[in-house]
Amino acid sequence: MHEEYLLSIKDVCKSFSGVKVLKNVCLNIKAGTVHSLMGENGAGKSTLMKCLFGIYKQDSGEFFLDGEAFNFTDPKHALENGVSMVHQELNQVTKRTISDNIWLGRYPTKGPFVDEKKMYNDTMALFKRLNIHLDPRTRLDKLSVSQRQMVEIAKAVSYDAKVIVLDEPTSSLTAHEVEMLFDIMKVLKNEGVGIVYISHKMEEIFEVSDEVTVLRDGFYIGTEDIANLTMEKIVNMMVGRELEDRFPPKENVPGDVHMAVKNLSTRYAPEVHDVNFELKRGEILGVAGLVGAGRTEMVEALFGARTLKSGEIYIDGKKIDNSTPNKAIKNHFALLTEERRETGIYPVADITFNSTISNIKSYKNRLGYLVDKKMKDDTDEQIRAMRIKTPNRREKIRSLSGGNQQKVIIGRWLLTDPDILLLDEPTRGIDVGAKYEIYQLIINLAKRGKSIIVVSSEMPELLGITNRIMVMSNGRVSGIVNTDETTQTEIFNLSAKYLNNTREAEV
Amino acid sequence: MSSENIVKKLFTKSTDEWKELLINNAIYIVVAAIILFIVIREPSFVSVPVFRNILTQSSVRLILAYGVAGIIILQGTDLSLGRLVGFAAVVSGSLLQRPDYANRFFPDLQALPLFVPLLIAMVVTIVLSAINGWVVAQFKIHPFLATMGMMITAYGILSIYFASGAPGPQPIGGFDNRYTDFVIGTTLGIPNLVIYAALTSVVIWFLWNKTTFGKNMYAVGGNPEAAKVSGVNVMITTILVYILAGALYGIGGFLEAARIGSANNGTGFGYELDAIAACVVGGISFSGGIGKVSGAIIGVLMFTIISYGMTFMGLDMYYQYIIKGIIIVAAVSLDTKKYLKKS
Numbered sequence: 001m002h003e004e005y006l007l008s009i010k011d012v013c014k015s016f017s018g019v020k021v022l023k024n025v026c027l028n029i030k031a032g033t034v035h036s037l038m039g040e041n042g043a044g045k046s047t048l049m050k051c052l053f054g055i056y057k058q059d060s061g062e063f064f065l066d067g068e069a070f071n072f073t074d075p076k077h078a079l080e081n082g083v084s085m086v087h088q089e090l091n092q093v094t095k096r097t098i099s100d101n102i103w104l105g106r107y108p109t110k111g112p113f114v115d116e117k118k119m120y121n122d123t124m125a126l127f128k129r130l131n132i133h134l135d136p137r138t139r140l141d142k143l144s145v146s147q148r149q150m151v152e153i154a155k156a157v158s159y160d161a162k163v164i165v166l167d168e169p170t171s172s173l174t175a176h177e178v179e180m181l182f183d184i185m186k187v188l189k190n191e192g193v194g195i196v197y198i199s200h201k202m203e204e205i206f207e208v209s210d211e212v213t214v215l216r217d218g219f220y221i222g223t224e225d226i227a228n229l230t231m232e233k234i235v236n237m238m239v240g241r242e243l244e245d246r247f248p249p250k251e252n253v254p255g256d257v258h259m260a261v262k263n264l265s266t267r268y269a270p271e272v273h274d275v276n277f278e279l280k281r282g283e284i285l286g287v288a289g290l291v292g293a294g295r296t297e298m299v300e301a302l303f304g305a306r307t308l309k310s311g312e313i314y315i316d317g318k319k320i321d322n323s324t325p326n327k328a329i330k331n332h333f334a335l336l337t338e339e340r341r342e343t344g345i346y347p348v349a350d351i352t353f354n355s356t357i358s359n360i361k362s363y364k365n366r367l368g369y370l371v372d373k374k375m376k377d378d379t380d381e382q383i384r385a386m387r388i389k390t391p392n393r394r395e396k397i398r399s400l401s402g403g404n405q406q407k408v409i410i411g412r413w414l415l416t417d418p419d420i421l422l423l424d425e426p427t428r429g430i431d432v433g434a435k436y437e438i439y440q441l442i443i444n445l446a447k448r449g450k451s452i453i454v455v456s457s458e459m460p461e462l463l464g465i466t467n468r469i470m471v472m473s474n475g476r477v478s479g480i481v482n483t484d485e486t487t488q489t490e491i492f493n494l495s496a497k498y499l500n501n502t503r504e505a506e507v
Numbered sequence: 508m509s510s511e512n513i514v515k516k517l518f519t520k521s522t523d524e525w526k527e528l529l530i531n532n533a534i535y536i537v538v539a540a541i542i543l544f545i546v547i548r549e550p551s552f553v554s555v556p557v558f559r560n561i562l563t564q565s566s567v568r569l570i571l572a573y574g575v576a577g578i579i580i581l582q583g584t585d586l587s588l589g590r591l592v593g594f595a596a597v598v599s600g601s602l603l604q605r606p607d608y609a610n611r612f613f614p615d616l617q618a619l620p621l622f623v624p625l626l627i628a629m630v631v632t633i634v635l636s637a638i639n640g641w642v643v644a645q646f647k648i649h650p651f652l653a654t655m656g657m658m659i660t661a662y663g664i665l666s667i668y669f670a671s672g673a674p675g676p677q678p679i680g681g682f683d684n685r686y687t688d689f690v691i692g693t694t695l696g697i698p699n700l701v702i703y704a705a706l707t708s709v710v711i712w713f714l715w716n717k718t719t720f721g722k723n724m725y726a727v728g729g730n731p732e733a734a735k736v737s738g739v740n741v742m743i744t745t746i747l748v749y750i751l752a753g754a755l756y757g758i759g760g761f762l763e764a765a766r767i768g769s770a771n772n773g774t775g776f777g778y779e780l781d782a783i784a785a786c787v788v789g790g791i792s793f794s795g796g797i798g799k800v801s802g803a804i805i806g807v808l809m810f811t812i813i814s815y816g817m818t819f820m821g822l823d824m825y826y827q828y829i830i831k832g833i834i835i836v837a838a839v840s841l842d843t844k845k846y847l848k849k850s
Binding site: 075076079091092093094095096100101104105106107109112113114116 | 713717718719722723725726729730732733734736737738739796797
């Protein structure tokens with residue numbers, strides 16, 4: 001009855017401790033198509049996928065593959081039946097080689113030994129088919145995130161996958177790398193593979209999708225042909241309300257020069273070379289560039305988290321010493337790190353702890369012990385001011401959504417009373433509605449005279465909220481442009497300016 | 508690379524690259540300096556007998572180091588190593604005493620073929636080590652705690668066995684000549700112990716690098732979650748690594764009793780620390796997933812050369828402890844620095 005669909009998910013329901021998170025969700029994937037699954041964080045996308053792969057057991061509902069009902073017991077079982085998933089957080093053994101990773105769990109053997117030659121040849125054949133140019137003997141920790149992602153996709157394909165789920169595969173890729181990924185997707189499509197594509201990036205959805213299914217709050221909202229959809233329509237389906245604009249108005253007015261950076265270079269790889277720029281008071285300066293361009297390293301260097309080879313930082317014309325993060329905090333700098341889960345939150349601690357930890361010294365009384373009441377008041381104030389969705393301040397931060405976690409961390413830094421905020425990918429992994437709130441927060445801070453640097457891989461975001469954009473390429477600044485006068489093409493070209501042959505050779 | 512190129516590369520390095528090179532090899536440089544110091548103070552240190560002694564002394568240590576190395580590659584550690592080695596030593600010794608020896612553990616025991624006590628000793632250590640592996644994999648207990656429990660428990664069982672012999676709790680000696688010859692004899696001028704260590708190294712190299720078991724071990728150690736979703740049986744792999752360790756401890760204990768010439772319930776005490784230290788100095792990282800056979804060999808040799816050399820110079824034991832302790836911490840901090848080139 002479902003033969004026209006390669007994969008069919010029918011009326012799946014799932015509850016956690018009485019809370020329904022999936023309510024009669026359906027999803028039908030045709031062979032040789034890209035089917036985008038959209039919805040805000042918490043809409044039920046990942047829960048649905050976890051039910052599909054047998055990580056959770058659904059309460060009711062059915063799955064059909066080629067018309068036959070099935071229920072996978074675990075991801076391995078799904079893989080063996082041609083259903084695979086490339087997770088957003090890459091799960092790889094980085095200390096081993098590419099081919100060791102691809103064939104992990106099913107090494108070909110010759111007698112008692114692993115057949116290295118077959119593994120190598122099979123990997124090469126696979127890479128040729130997908131047009132990937134990597135040496136299978138390379139260790140994964142020598143690759144960029146995007147290359148590692150390609151390896152993960154190749155691995156999924158190597159199981160003769162009929163259905164591949166890509167969970168936010170582009171969140172850490174740059175424009176060029178996204179194109180490479182899309183090329184691979186086209187190859188797979190032509191071979192009749194059904195691709196489920198999960199992404200928050202609108203532009204990509206329109207570029208690659210054939211169909212779109214939207215979930216909201218665990219409900220199935222609808223499936224549409226991409227030809228019948230517009231960005232507004234999708235956003236409406238996702239949030240259930242009109243979003244006038246994806247970006248709030250830029251009401252901040254940059255003043256005189258606040259910070260000047262001169263000849264900033266880092267000592268260790270990945271290196272940043274000779275960065276010079278000025279940041280105005282109340283300005284939002286975007287930093288664009290490819291992955292590996294040194295954007296994160298640059299802000300970490302400003303914050304004293306990387307050893308400098310050279311470089312001077314001036315605040316209001318006065319030279320300051322930011323050689324350690326501690327000194328940077330004393331100089332009223334704040335750094336929101338790129339990897340929220342790894343270097344931002346203390347997952348098992350509560351919101352109060354997460355809000356106050358960077359400013360903990362200011363809660364000491366004269367005897368040296370911490371005053372609870374002040375910490376609680378400050379936390380409550382942050383929860384209120386930033387509209388953090390949580391039952392109370394005692395909630396563990398890991399139980400909040402990505403957007404709310406990010407707000408807690410921004411709040412943490414605001415409590416240190418910073419003048420200069422360095423925000424590295426502030427909206428990564430955050431859904432559309434919450435992104436808007438983060439943008440509003442950033443612009444309001446700039447209006448209050450804070451000077452802000454925003455590193456982002458999302459071009460529309462940079463164009464939407466910044467005053468100027470500094471483009472980095474291969475560790476150097478390749479240009480600084482006024483946001484209102486630039487184009488995506490100009491930024492893209494600047495990003496590629498210093499790409500040299502050694503880098504190309506690695507790819 | 509031709510030697511010309513190497514020379515060229517060495518001379519075209521920038522100061523930073525030199526610094527990097529120094530940091531990456533600092534521990535070897537420090538150890539080399541200590542050895543050089545010993546050689547200058549005692550030139551007779553460089554001699555065939557000393558060389559031979561060092562290799563012989565390293566042999567059992569190396570076999571034991573391979574055991575714990577596998578567990579370290581799994582991000583674990585094994586505190587029970589010493590007690591399990593002691594257990595194997597006492598079991599082997601008690602079964603291989605001369606028929607005419609006065610204080611026999613089993614007065615009426617017939618002379619056994621050598622492999623029987625070896626196998627019995629190995630079964631004991633394999634079972635105990637497999638329990639470690641099972642506890643770690645099943646209950647997700649940190650190996651430090653699981654093996655600490657085993658270290659204490661095994662000592663208890665061992666001491667009861669040790670006290671149960673006919674002469675009561677006293678050191679087991681008077682070993683069968685076949686046993687002693689097998690262990691401390693020589694073949695074609697090469698000490699047998701060295702041959703056993705070399706054979707073990709070959710087997711371990713193949714196991715680690717050329718078998719599915721070995722590759723799975725590195726995968727589970729490098730990223731257990733990735734191994735799991737790729738269909739590797741993490742539980743079985745973990746237990747197998749502990750079983751291999753147990754087998755090596757059994758062999759080690761069997762050899763150690765004959766090498767020393769006697770065994771008691773204190774035999775092997777503290778060996779785990781020597782073995783772990785040698786692994787760490789040899790670059791088998793506590794962060795898991797990394798470690799080579801050559802690393803274990805280098806680590807064990809360096810430690811043996813230093814202790815032997817310091818004893819050779821007549822340096823007090825207590826000073827030796829201080830130097831060894833510093834080397835271990837220095838090795839670990841430099842090892843960490845290699846992987847975190849941030850600060």
